[in-house]
Amino acid sequence: MKSIKFVFTIIVLTTSAFSIKAQHVNDPSLVAKGAKVYSENCARCHNARPAEEYSKKEWSVVIPHMRAKAHMTGKEALAVEAFLASTLTADVRNAEEYTKPNAPKKSGEELVTQFGCQGCHQIKGEGGKLGPALDGVVASKGESFVLKKLIDPKFNNAASAMPKYPMNKEDIKAIIGFLKE
């Protein structure tokens, strides 16, 4: 009995120490964190599923279910939602020929952060391991392979969990340029 009381006391005291700092949902670092949480937690039990399998509204109901299944914190669940929202933006599409007028130009590094690529891939030793490391990927696989992969992530692997990111022509060019560095 004493041991049970001790365990619950520890739970209460430790839980009380948690503090959550508000973070804006459009914060690129929140998206990157969400990508990391997504890749680290989904793969604990099953293949990560591409964002496009559910709509934004469906994900908002699915994520609480997965939060309970995977023991994610509320903060982590919000980060995952921010990541999913960033990949399900419908106003641009990832096509080589697609150019979005008046879109602000971003560097490849900024786009890699924005899309949370390092949630699943290592770049310069930093990032997840769900997907292969991207250092030297342009040299080893070829620019056309990387181009195809960004446009259609499943072109070489139907089971790939990589989402179709909302990229335009300039975005793809900038990311390939960054990966060449």
Place this chain on the structure above:
Amino acid sequence: MKKVLLQSAVAAAISMSLMTTATAQESSALDIGRLALAGYGDVTYAYQPDMKDEEGNDIQNNVVARFVPIFLFQLSEKIHIEAELEFSTNAEGETETELEYANMHYFFNDNTIITAGKFLLPFGQFGANLHPSWINKAVSNPGIYGGHGGNGSLGGVTSIMNDTGINVANTWVLGDAGRIFTDFYAVSGPRQEEGDHGGGVEIESKNGDNNDSMAFGGRIAYAFLPEWEIGMSYYSGAYSDDGDLNYSAYNIDFNWVGSYSSVRGEIFGSTAETEGEEEGEEEGHGEEWVKDFDKSGWYIQGTWQARQLGKSWLNPVEFVVRYSDIESDFDGSIEHDFEEDGGKTGSRIYYGVNYWLEPSAVLKLGAESTSIENEEASHTSVPDDRIFLQLAFGF
């Protein structure tokens, strides 16, 4: 004692809610929905030419199908409702329906979730998270688990899958990669099966409780994300109608998940008290006895994705091997239903090749072979070798 424990669990949960200093009021970045439909399904062909039933009749090769929708409903930011139904066809072609779970999550704060209703018990990893067919890497279940997927002639450890009650889940963040997960629950608990001498343990969620005595359990796990997780589970509850006999179980699970491969395993043991009476002289009563029946087993499973070889045509291919072993102290020394229910013990090996059509759709080809050690324990010995072909999908 157990009532006090339950009160302590509820009190602790309420205290956590009041004491937590969480202040964030962020909202989701997604468009808020109310209802979502998820779930999984499968169709399985089993080739089992040598299998026999208890009467020695041939067991036919068969095709079975399941459809398991999960209904998810978001009542508010704090309250989430979920229910899983399983529709399946059995070997006789009849449709079976089962409520796997139906519960409500209350998100108390950033790291605490209260679940009430019928839920999958956090006991080990397979029953709670890994059994859906698109997640389970093999066609069949590990040999220590019976139930869904069939267990052939091998008698599994009594599965602790789902029950009705309340669970308090916590997540403790330890730096960037470390996590401690805890679950503590109180549920209706096990029951006594029908039988001339009292029968064995039945863990199947039903309305009401047979003995006014709840079962308690929990799991404590440490995860070092994204690769490692090690957990320990315990479960205990009275199962007899008079509440005098107890069933308890423990489980140690571990998971290692790499970029191209994974290794998972569980050690699972149970102890069931049972009672009987020595045969008396003539019509007199003999001496009463209470005996512990122990049953334990383990399994280990390894997977490897051939995409590591860098050949694009091998990208969807995955290889699986799993070994299961069960032992018990059932020796047939007493004529008791409990022993009969214990089934056969032994070992089982499964080899499989999976071809992934999508991240959540897979074609599995598997073969398994079972070696029985206690052939005298119950039914007639028969070869138990099967070949499976299964299409499994999550949606």
